[in-house]
Amino acid sequence: MAIWLNAADDGFESAFKDLLSMKREVSKDVSDVVETILARVRAEGDAALADYSARFDSIDLAVTPMRVGADEIEAAHAAVDPKVIEALTLSEKRIRSHHARQLPKDDFYEDDIGVGLGHRWTAVEAVGLYVPGGTASYPSSVLMNAVPAKVAGAERVVMVVPAMKGAVNPAVLAAAKIAGVTEIYRIGGAQAVAALAYGTETIAPVSKIVGPGNAYVAAAKRAVFGTVGIDMIAGPSEVLVIADGDNNPDWIAADLLAQAEHDTGAQAILITTDAALGRAVEEAVERQLKTLPRAEIAAASWRDFGAIITVPDLDTAMPIANRIAPEHLELAVDDPDALIPSVRNAGAIFVGHFTPEAIGDYVGGSNHVLPTARSARFSSGLSVLDFMKRTSILKLGPDQLNALAPAAIELAECEGLSAHGRSVSIRLNRKE
Amino acid sequence: MAIWLNAADDGFESAFKDLLSMKREVSKDVSDVVETILARVRAEGDAALADYSARFDSIDLAVTPMRVGADEIEAAHAAVDPKVIEALTLSEKRIRSHHARQLPKDDFYEDDIGVGLGHRWTAVEAVGLYVPGGTASYPSSVLMNAVPAKVAGAERVVMVVPAMKGAVNPAVLAAAKIAGVTEIYRIGGAQAVAALAYGTETIAPVSKIVGPGNAYVAAAKRAVFGTVGIDMIAGPSEVLVIADGDNNPDWIAADLLAQAEHDTGAQAILITTDAALGRAVEEAVERQLKTLPRAEIAAASWRDFGAIITVPDLDTAMPIANRIAPEHLELAVDDPDALIPSVRNAGAIFVGHFTPEAIGDYVGGSNHVLPTARSARFSSGLSVLDFMKRTSILKLGPDQLNALAPAAIELAECEGLSAHGRSVSIRLNRKE
Numbered sequence: 088m089a090i091w092l093n094a095a096d097d098g099f100e101s102a103f104k105d106l107l108s109m110k111r112e113v114s115k116d117v118s119d120v121v122e123t124i125l126a127r128v129r130a131e132g133d134a135a136l137a138d139y140s141a142r143f144d145s146i147d148l149a150v151t152p153m154r155v156g157a158d159e160i161e162a163a164h165a166a167v168d169p170k171v172i173e174a175l176t177l178s179e180k181r182i183r184s185h186h187a188r189q190l191p192k193d194d195f196y197e198d199d200i201g202v203g204l205g206h207r208w209t210a211v212e213a214v215g216l217y218v219p220g221g222t223a224s225y226p227s228s229v230l231m232n233a234v235p236a237k238v239a240g241a242e243r244v245v246m247v248v249p250a251m252k253g254a255v256n257p258a259v260l261a262a263a264k265i266a267g268v269t270e271i272y273r274i275g276g277a278q279a280v281a282a283l284a285y286g287t288e289t290i291a292p293v294s295k296i297v298g299p300g301n302a303y304v305a306a307a308k309r310a311v312f313g314t315v316g317i318d319m320i321a322g323p324s325e326v327l328v329i330a331d332g333d334n335n336p337d338w339i340a341a342d343l344l345a346q347a348e349h350d351t352g353a354q355a356i357l358i359t360t361d362a363a364l365g366r367a368v369e370e371a372v373e374r375q376l377k378t379l380p381r382a383e384i385a386a387a388s389w390r391d392f393g394a395i396i397t398v399p400d401l402d403t404a405m406p407i408a409n410r411i412a413p414e415h416l417e418l419a420v421d422d423p424d425a426l427i428p429s430v431r432n433a434g435a436i437f438v439g440h441f442t443p444e445a446i447g448d449y450v451g452g453s454n455h456v457l458p459t460a461r462s463a464r465f466s467s468g469l470s471v472l473d474f475m476k477r478t479s480i481l482k483l484g485p486d487q488l489n490a491l492a493p494a495a496i497e498l499a500e501c502e503g504l505s506a507h508g509r510s511v512s513i514r515l516n517r518k519e
Numbered sequence: 520m521a522i523w524l525n526a527a528d529d530g531f532e533s534a535f536k537d538l539l540s541m542k543r544e545v546s547k548d549v550s551d552v553v554e555t556i557l558a559r560v561r562a563e564g565d566a567a568l569a570d571y572s573a574r575f576d577s578i579d580l581a582v583t584p585m586r587v588g589a590d591e592i593e594a595a596h597a598a599v600d601p602k603v604i605e606a607l608t609l610s611e612k613r614i615r616s617h618h619a620r621q622l623p624k625d626d627f628y629e630d631d632i633g634v635g636l637g638h639r640w641t642a643v644e645a646v647g648l649y650v651p652g653g654t655a656s657y658p659s660s661v662l663m664n665a666v667p668a669k670v671a672g673a674e675r676v677v678m679v680v681p682a683m684k685g686a687v688n689p690a691v692l693a694a695a696k697i698a699g700v701t702e703i704y705r706i707g708g709a710q711a712v713a714a715l716a717y718g719t720e721t722i723a724p725v726s727k728i729v730g731p732g733n734a735y736v737a738a739a740k741r742a743v744f745g746t747v748g749i750d751m752i753a754g755p756s757e758v759l760v761i762a763d764g765d766n767n768p769d770w771i772a773a774d775l776l777a778q779a780e781h782d783t784g785a786q787a788i789l790i791t792t793d794a795a796l797g798r799a800v801e802e803a804v805e806r807q808l809k810t811l812p813r814a815e816i817a818a819a820s821w822r823d824f825g826a827i828i829t830v831p832d833l834d835t836a837m838p839i840a841n842r843i844a845p846e847h848l849e850l851a852v853d854d855p856d857a858l859i860p861s862v863r864n865a866g867a868i869f870v871g872h873f874t875p876e877a878i879g880d881y882v883g884g885s886n887h888v889l890p891t892a893r894s895a896r897f898s899s900g901l902s903v904l905d906f907m908k909r910t911s912i913l914k915l916g917p918d919q920l921n922a923l924a925p926a927a928i929e930l931a932e933c934e935g936l937s938a939h940g941r942s943v944s945i946r947l948n949r950k951e
Contacts, residue, residue, distance in 0.1 A: 436910055
């Protein structure tokens with residue numbers, strides 16, 4: 088049984104606030120452990136990596152080399168079911184083609200007094216991609232992180248992946264190969280983040296680290312932020328489905344469960360104008376759970392965090408959706424396009440009855456790395472821009488300097504920065 | 520005396536690496552104190568703010584209201600020298616007009632199989648702007664942070680500024696008024712960051728916090744990252760001037776000192792093809808220091824971190840500049856435009872002899888909030904994009920679902936996510 092709320096009820100606001108503030112993640116305080124690991128890798132380099140890999144991943148890096156060999160990547164690619172290779176290849180092609188449209192344009196213009204203003208975009212030279220080990224080691228995520236970095240023009244895309252007893256998921260290596268990633272190290276945890284940020288004898292440092300990970304990885308990324316750039320701190324996944332009465336409850340239930348099966352902390356919410364549909368979806372969820380391999384996880388997520396919110400009309404639904412700021416928003420309504428302009432906070436919108444979120448996870452072409460935990464209020468899904476940076480350009484000649492100097496000098500003096508003022512006044516009324 | 524390096528020397532690489540890794544900031548570990556402050560403000564709200572303000576800023580919030588009144592803002596604006604008001608007004612106008620060009624475009628298109636793909640940009644609804652107190656309380660920074668947020672379309676731009684004994688720099692309040700910021704609270708430190716992130720009885724929470732601050736503010740921003748978005752963690756300022764022999768040494772010296780006067784940890788570097796110019800600049804620095812109000816700070820910065828690097832030619836200069844990845848890069852050479860394509864890592868480029876960096880600080884129109892401490896390798900100066908977020912859009916009809924379903928199902932099964940596969944297969948070969 089999910090949580091039921093009715094937007095027309097008196098107690099709605101308070102119950103909705105409780106829903107919004109539900110804690111879906113056990114936040115372990117691992118910062119002390121992580122600080123130690125970061126400091127050791129920074130000081131001892133490869134030796135520290137070898138020690139941690141032996142301890143945490145039961146792997147002897149003196150026997151199994153840290154870097155995954157080209158032959159090992161080839162062998163993995165050959166060992167993976169050709170149908171999977173075909174699907175990954177299609178996925179890579181679609182991601183690449185969509186992300187190529189995100190390449191930003193340089194700009195340079197002269198304003199009305201002849202000041203030249205503009206900017207240039209350039210790629211981050213070296214990017215580190217963290218790929219989790221174990222069951223969360225997803226080849227699709229390799230593509231979603233690596234392809235935008237490649238499209239941006241990053242020269243080095245370095246992958247790290249923890250390898251319990253040395254074994255890396257072959258599908259992950261196959262995805263790396265398809266994405267053109269050849270520099271792969273079998274290390275994980277905070278120590279891998281440290282190696283990417285600070286470098287070791289074997290691993291040259293990168294400038295930006297992306298990719299999901301456990302609490303240790305997240306804390307390490309937070310700590311090295313500034314030394315390198317990082318992407319978001321990812322939390323448990325979420326979907327919000329907005330549905331009118333004219334829906335197949337089985338389809339909606341399948342979508343809610345696709346989210347719930349990720350993690351017991353995942354959250355699936357349905358907002359509907361039709362309470363009868365809500366009840367039918369709830370029944371369908373129970374029915375579908377019976378035949379779901381990950382039923383235990385999905386059932387726990389649905390029981391603890393699943394919610395059905397009934398609303399009098401779709402106009403009421405949208406402000407509620409924007410307050411939830413979901414990672415994924417499905418618009419399962421008669422005229423979904425009409426709702427899009429009202430979406431303010433969401434990582435991604437899936438439009439209409441034939442766009443289940445899972446298509447976006449794999450082969451839609453858009454990125455599946457999206458802001459969780461209400462962070463769509465202030466951040467965006469991963470894109471090519473995350474692997475580029477903008478350098479601004481300013482160009483004055485003598486006339487422009489003369490025109491702007493008085494104001495600059497005035498403000499410099501007001502701020503007590505005389506040398507700033509002098510660097511302007513010294514050029515006043517001078518010619519080249 | 521600055522540090523002298525010669526790129527043609529055998530020992531250059533090692534000496535240059537030392538220069539790059541110089542620690543210019545005392546990194547105080549304040550995270551425990553900050554954690555306590557954050558937790559108290561989160562739990563106790565206004566009461567905690569009152570306590571900390573009494574303790575750290577000698578201000579009784581029961582007597583002096585936390586929110587700066589409209590009358591106080593008006594009075595400050597009226598009290599500031601009209602020439603400063605005029606300069607701030609010009610600055611605001613130029614920043615606004617340049618940043619308006621940064622407004623991104625929405626996109627939507629159908630690909631070759633009819634899948635609809637696109638994105639929408641929307642503004643962050645509520646932004647918090649931290650303004651430091653004391654001597655670093657710069658009205659120009661208020662404009663540089665507030666105007667892009669306003670241009671982006673943020674509905675709420677909230678300013679916090681610590682006010683020792685209740686007093687706020689009138690020029691800061693005047694800049695706020697000129698930028699259209701009306702919600703201002705006289706609080707500072709980690710407690711102000713906490714109030715913006717979590718909200719209190721008086722202050723509604725924001726979604727993103729920007730602006731510079733001391734070690735406590737920086738640690739607090741790092742800690743609340745995820746609950747809200749943050750901008751970069753700013754370090755001491757830097758300039759790199761690339762100069763050929765045909766330069767006025769006094770101009771270059773003035774530019775180096777304009778950077779050095781910010782902070783004893785600031786860094787000013789000159790790369791030149793002409794050692795004689797280097798020596799002349801060094802002499803000019805010593806001469807100009809004699810008449811500089813902030814000579815003590817500037818001299819310490821120049822002595823400890825200033826550097827002059829001689830290079831055989833400009834082609835050698837550029838890779839060195841890119842490794843430094845300076846916040847500010849001045850191109851004081853005969854043909855500066857020819858060097859621009861070689862700039863890979865820099866926050867901003869100031870082109871030619873008549874574009875001293877200080878113009879960009881105040882009235883150029885481009886943003887003066889730029890990446891420090893080599894972070895131009897992976898990040899950009901502040902822009903309108905920092906106050907917006909992108910929602911991606913995906914739209915399939917039955918035909919597109921049928922075309923992409925097999926690959927999606929294949930990958931879902933490969934990743935062990937059957938509910939993902941089911942949410943796709945359940946729609947296969949169905950019509951609306």
